[in-house]
Amino acid sequence: MKRDMELVRKILFEVEKMDACKNGIGEVLGVEGYSQEVISYHLKIMAQANLVEARVSRLVGEASWRVRDLTWDGQEFLENSRSNTRWSKAMRMAKEKADTLSFETLKLILKVLVDESLEVMASGA
Numbered sequence: 001m002k003r004d005m006e007l008v009r010k011i012l013f014e015v016e017k018m019d020a021c022k023n024g025i026g027e028v029l030g031v032e033g034y035s036q037e038v039i040s041y042h043l044k045i046m047a048q049a050n051l052v053e054a055r056v057s058r059l060v061g062e063a064s065w066r067v068r069d070l071t072w073d074g075q076e077f078l079e080n081s082r083s084n085t086r087w088s089k090a091m092r093m094a095k096e097k098a099d100t101l102s103f104e105t106l107k108l109i110l111k112v113l114v115d116e117s118l119e120v121m122a123s124g125a
Contacts, residue, residue: 001041005101007034008051009087011042012078015052015070029067040065049103051077080110089113 010031031039043065047054051074054067070078081087090109094101 001038003045003103004038004042005091005103005106007031007038007042008046009078009081011039011046011067012051012070012074012081015067015074016078018067018069028064036064043067046074050074077107077110080107080114086110086113086117 011029014029014031028036029039029043030036040063043052043054044056046052047065050071052067053069053071054065056063057066081090087110090106090113091101093109094106
Protein backbone atom coordinates (compact mmCIF):
# COMPACT_ATOMS: atom_id res chain seq x y z
CA MET A 1 0.00 0.00 0.00
CA LYS A 2 1.29 3.46 -0.83
CA ARG A 3 1.79 6.07 1.89
CA ASP A 4 -0.52 9.10 1.58
CA MET A 5 0.92 12.16 3.32
CA GLU A 6 -2.40 14.00 3.03
CA LEU A 7 -4.01 11.19 5.02
CA VAL A 8 -1.16 11.27 7.56
CA ARG A 9 -1.89 14.96 8.18
CA LYS A 10 -5.65 14.34 8.39
CA ILE A 11 -5.12 11.54 10.91
CA LEU A 12 -2.95 13.81 13.07
CA PHE A 13 -5.72 16.43 13.12
CA GLU A 14 -8.29 13.77 14.05
CA VAL A 15 -6.14 12.38 16.85
CA GLU A 16 -5.57 15.89 18.18
CA LYS A 17 -9.35 16.30 18.55
CA MET A 18 -9.60 13.13 20.67
CA ASP A 19 -9.20 12.99 24.41
CA ALA A 20 -6.20 10.88 25.35
CA CYS A 21 -7.30 7.27 25.33
CA LYS A 22 -8.39 6.19 28.77
CA ASN A 23 -9.34 2.57 28.13
CA GLY A 24 -5.87 1.39 27.10
CA ILE A 25 -7.13 -0.25 23.92
CA GLY A 26 -7.19 2.79 21.68
CA GLU A 27 -9.74 4.28 19.34
CA VAL A 28 -10.81 3.14 15.90
CA LEU A 29 -10.31 6.20 13.78
CA GLY A 30 -12.47 7.20 10.83
CA VAL A 31 -11.44 9.69 8.16
CA GLU A 32 -13.97 10.58 5.50
CA GLY A 33 -13.13 9.18 2.09
CA TYR A 34 -10.75 6.47 3.35
CA SER A 35 -11.38 2.79 4.11
CA GLN A 36 -10.60 1.31 7.51
CA GLU A 37 -7.92 -0.83 5.86
CA VAL A 38 -6.10 2.25 4.52
CA ILE A 39 -6.46 4.16 7.80
CA SER A 40 -5.23 1.15 9.79
CA TYR A 41 -2.17 0.80 7.55
CA HIS A 42 -1.36 4.49 7.98
CA LEU A 43 -1.74 4.24 11.76
CA LYS A 44 0.74 1.36 11.72
CA ILE A 45 3.37 3.27 9.74
CA MET A 46 2.71 6.45 11.75
CA ALA A 47 3.39 4.47 14.93
CA GLN A 48 6.60 3.19 13.34
CA ALA A 49 7.56 6.83 12.59
CA ASN A 50 6.75 7.76 16.21
CA LEU A 51 3.96 10.18 15.22
CA VAL A 52 1.22 8.42 17.18
CA GLU A 53 0.81 5.91 19.96
CA ALA A 54 -1.15 3.07 18.39
CA ARG A 55 -1.51 -0.65 18.81
CA VAL A 56 -2.84 -3.50 16.80
CA SER A 57 -6.12 -5.11 17.76
CA ARG A 58 -6.95 -8.57 16.43
CA LEU A 59 -10.55 -9.65 16.09
CA VAL A 60 -11.31 -13.03 14.52
CA GLY A 61 -8.05 -13.08 12.60
CA GLU A 62 -8.49 -9.54 11.33
CA ALA A 63 -5.98 -6.96 12.52
CA SER A 64 -6.72 -3.27 12.79
CA TRP A 65 -4.73 -0.47 14.34
CA ARG A 66 -6.19 1.67 17.10
CA VAL A 67 -4.79 5.05 18.02
CA ARG A 68 -4.21 6.15 21.59
CA ASP A 69 -2.58 9.59 21.35
CA LEU A 70 -0.11 11.83 19.56
CA THR A 71 3.56 11.57 20.43
CA TRP A 72 5.91 14.54 20.86
CA ASP A 73 7.11 14.04 17.26
CA GLY A 74 3.51 13.87 16.08
CA GLN A 75 2.71 17.15 17.85
CA GLU A 76 5.77 18.79 16.27
CA PHE A 77 4.90 17.59 12.77
CA LEU A 78 1.28 18.69 13.21
CA GLU A 79 2.28 22.17 14.38
CA ASN A 80 4.68 22.60 11.48
CA SER A 81 2.04 21.44 8.98
CA ARG A 82 -0.98 23.19 10.55
CA SER A 83 -1.07 26.09 8.09
CA ASN A 84 -2.76 25.05 4.82
CA THR A 85 -0.58 27.55 2.96
CA ARG A 86 2.64 26.17 4.45
CA TRP A 87 1.49 22.58 3.87
CA SER A 88 0.67 23.21 0.21
CA LYS A 89 3.97 25.00 -0.35
CA ALA A 90 5.94 22.20 1.34
CA MET A 91 4.19 19.50 -0.69
CA ARG A 92 4.80 21.42 -3.90
CA MET A 93 8.48 22.02 -3.03
CA ALA A 94 9.03 18.38 -2.08
CA LYS A 95 7.64 17.19 -5.39
CA GLU A 96 9.37 19.84 -7.54
CA LYS A 97 12.77 20.26 -5.90
CA ALA A 98 13.41 16.90 -4.31
CA ASP A 99 11.57 14.89 -6.96
CA THR A 100 10.37 12.67 -4.14
CA LEU A 101 8.03 12.81 -1.20
CA SER A 102 9.92 11.18 1.62
CA PHE A 103 8.76 11.87 5.15
CA GLU A 104 12.15 13.21 6.22
CA THR A 105 12.28 15.60 3.24
CA LEU A 106 8.80 16.88 3.98
CA LYS A 107 9.65 17.39 7.68
CA LEU A 108 12.78 19.31 6.72
CA ILE A 109 10.95 21.56 4.24
CA LEU A 110 8.22 22.30 6.79
CA LYS A 111 10.81 23.21 9.41
CA VAL A 112 12.62 25.52 6.97
CA LEU A 113 9.31 27.23 6.09
CA VAL A 114 8.49 27.70 9.79
CA ASP A 115 11.99 29.11 10.43
CA GLU A 116 11.63 31.49 7.47
CA SER A 117 8.28 32.78 8.75
CA LEU A 118 9.81 33.33 12.20
CA GLU A 119 12.67 35.30 10.66
CA VAL A 120 10.20 37.49 8.77
CA MET A 121 8.21 38.08 11.97
CA ALA A 122 11.37 38.89 13.93
CA SER A 123 12.69 41.32 11.32
CA GLY A 124 9.33 43.12 11.17
CA ALA A 125 9.18 43.61 14.93
